[in-house]
Amino acid sequence: MNKRHYKFKPDKQRSDHSERTVRIIAYVFLTVLCFLVILPCLNVISEAVSPGTDVLGGHVFFWPTGLQFENIRYILTGTSFLHSMFNSLIVTIFGTLISVLTTIGTAYPLSRPDFRGRTIITFLYVFSMIFFGGMIPAYMVVKTLGLIDTYAGIILPFAIVQFNMFMMKNYFEALPPEVIESACVDGAGDLKIVSSIVCPMSKPVIATITLLYAVGYWNNYFHAMLYTTSTKMQTLQVYLKNLIANIQDTLAESVGSTGYSQNLTSDGLTASAVTMSIIPIVLLYPFIARYLVSGITIGSVKG
Amino acid sequence: MQHEVPVSSKAATQKNFRSKCRKTWLYIKHHPTMYLMLLPGLFFLFIYKLLPLYGIQIAFRDYNIFLGDNPIDAIAKSDWIGLKYFQRLFSSSQFFKVLRNTLVISCLKIIFLFPLPIICAILLNEVHKKVYHRIVQTVIYIPYFFSWVLIYGVFYTIVSSYGVINTIITSLGFERINFLTDPGNFLGLIVFTEGWKETGYNTIIYLASITSIDTTLYDAAKVDGANKWKQIWHITLPGLLPTIVLMLILRIGNILNAGFEQILVFYNPAVYNTADIIDTYVYRIGLGQMDFSLSSAMSLFNSVVAFILIVGANTISKKLLHRSIW
Structure with missing residues (x-):
């Protein structure tokens, strides 16, 4: 049992390596995608409630610079x-x-x-x-x-x-x-x-x-x-x-x-x-x- | 049954027909509510889907809306004109421009957006953290519920001349870009926002299809020493293939539909040259400029070609995948 396990180890390590690469790519890609969805919405909400001078000056990004309603x-x-x-x-x-x-x-x-x-x-x-x-x-x-x-x-x-x-x-x-x-x-x-x-x-x-x-x-x-x-x-x-x-x-x-x-x-x-x-x-x-x-x-x- | 036919085929079919009538009558007598249930649907189908088919003849008549008591009545009172409007249509440069724009926008959308949900679904399938999986699925799916007007509002704010995109562009030392009036950038915006709205929804279709792949295949591949890339290439993708083919056939069958509501909301006269598609053209000259007959000719051309494409797509789907679209 032990011997068999040992025999497969090199293979397993190699496959773990590719598994990690795929997983990193997945996390990066999907996180970027989520931000692409969220950021436009955050921007719009921020533009709505930030002070007018900041909106006109282009200082509002993805978080309100102040609050006004x-x-x-x-x-x-x-x-x-x-x-x-x-x-x-x-x-x-x-x-x-x-x-x-x-x-x-x-x-x-x-x-x-x-x-x-x-x-x-x-x-x-x-x-x-x-x-x-x-x-x-x-x-x-x-x-x-x-x-x-x-x-x-x-x-x-x-x-x-x-x-x-x-x-x-x-x-x-x-x-x-x-x-x-x-x-x-x-x-x-x-x-x-x-x-x-x-x-x-x-x-x-x-x-x-x-x-x-x-x-x-x-x-x-x-x-x-x-x-x-x-x-x-x-x-x-x-x-x-x-x-x-x-x-x-x-x-x-x-x-x-x-x-x-x-x-x-x-x-x-x-x-x-x-x-x-x-x-x-x-x-x-x-x-x-x-x-x-x-x-x-x-x-x-x-x- | 087969033996009876040669003996006296006429009498047999007559008998057959009469027994069929009797059966139908008995069925109707025993199940009147079934037909009552169907009535509202049939009523709406007749009024809103079949009655407009009668209006197709506008394309062959010199339609004048003021001839009758109402727009429908005016149809029969307008003169037949034959193919005049089709000749006018096919000899106008507008027709080819609009057809070209429709195909270009559809093809751009297919090239850039068709693979995206497949990649998303495969990558999402490799993420095993449940919470993260759920968050991603939830977030990318939200824009599907946004109307095109709402998405236009969101991106109108972002790409406006003092919006966040232009602030970033100018701070990098470039000139401001007007995305809504520059033809090239406008198409980019159209493709991007379509991807923004639909990618999440389509990802879930592929994800559902991935979950039906037999997981023991992966275990077997692992034992054989296949790494993750090979597993994706040899197990996940082939498992997804029927869905991919079906979606592609459907998409190509719908190639004349370049996204009417989206473009209607986003476009403006400055980008008519590249963004005016068949549907927006029909709307603009028909209900905008009241050129009903020309507009109907264009619309009929569109309906006939779309019909052929969809029936073709269904035939291919039946042959290839043994699945009918309807």
Whole structure:
């Protein structure tokens, strides 16, 4: 035993050496990557709260040089930040609710092998997923329906995302068929089977789909911009884009409403709005991240 | 079944058809809720995904939005014009510029960003400290949840003329760079921010695929004296290969999608020459300049080519990996 161990030692040492090299490279590479993600965020937060003279002088790097909240206060009280966040919340909450229910309702019948009409309906969903009618006709539909500047106009075009529906359908198909069949034999109706058997067994995929829809609704900029025209209806993303585009006007307004202050700067105001938009994501992140990790696994395994 | 067909094939198919109808009818009678469940989805599918297909004919008509009671009604009332808009499109220099920009941006993204998550996942797999592993995974994954507008806001602050990047550049003795208006630097910013947003997410896809590799292979390789590099080259990479191929096929199938929302948020007239892609062009001339027909012609060209590419990608994926994308 001892002898054998000795015999393998030189080999083991050599492999340990390469193992160490790889590990050092991994630590250096990944640490640099983490800093590349964190530093821009730290910079923005620092720009938001550092004194205006330091912001203009280019003295702010990755840590605040002082603390002032005039920019953030103006963003929260003087602009429509909170109102657009409210709009985003409405769109996200109701949109996600509608989407998840619609997706479950579509995925379950299509996942049953004995369902009549399965082939044709599945084909419609696949075809519409890979052949896009174009943004002009899509816009015309929303316009014709009179949904411009309404919550429904922002939500309903995304009520069902085919990719999510197929992910859910694949998951339902992989459930043990005996459970559903035995419930059928016991005389349970289809709705009852979905609500009390299929859904409880599919919690991971439902959580993932919920998150995908919620992130989609919250982050959507183009359609929220396209389908709204008034300030009253704009979502957070539209608000933020407009704020940055017209930052000089915002600066002038802020000076006009709160009086001149050295701390009010265009970079400071931009950074403040960005910071206030990052905070909710970072606060929610720990609760949602693990669902998306499991979601990626579901998506990548089932294709 | 096979024996019955030659005897009286017509009667057999008729009988077959009738029994099929009967079965369908019985199914519908016993499971009405199944169809009720499908209704909302089908409604949205019809209104938002299939009805726009009707609007494709705008590309072949001289569309005038004021002809009808509403934009859809105006379609049928506009005159057929044949391929005029396609001729105009294919003879314009704009078309080739926009197509070239789309392909250049997509290719740059593939070349620089496709390998990155693979490298990350392999290196992350070599880190055995659980806490560090978790921190890295958490941190690089966050930007996936940021919208493009938010990322634009973050980088707008950083690359602005008195932002941190320019402060560093000038302190090193170089001239200030305007990243948002200089065409070359703009493309760099586009590729970088795409990597910033997506690398973490893609890393986790590869990481999930690495964990399914049989760990006894590594033990066997160690006994055979293979060092870490050889283990990565001969075990980890081959284990990842199906996922890598699938992702690459998908990415190439989507090559016409160079990142619409990202570019729409980031770009400005100063960089139209290198950054205007098919989708932004369709949006700008269609909904901006109200040139609906030309814009729809471009859009239809895009949809048809994208459709062919995606179906091709799926065929290759089925043949090579026995996996269908849908």
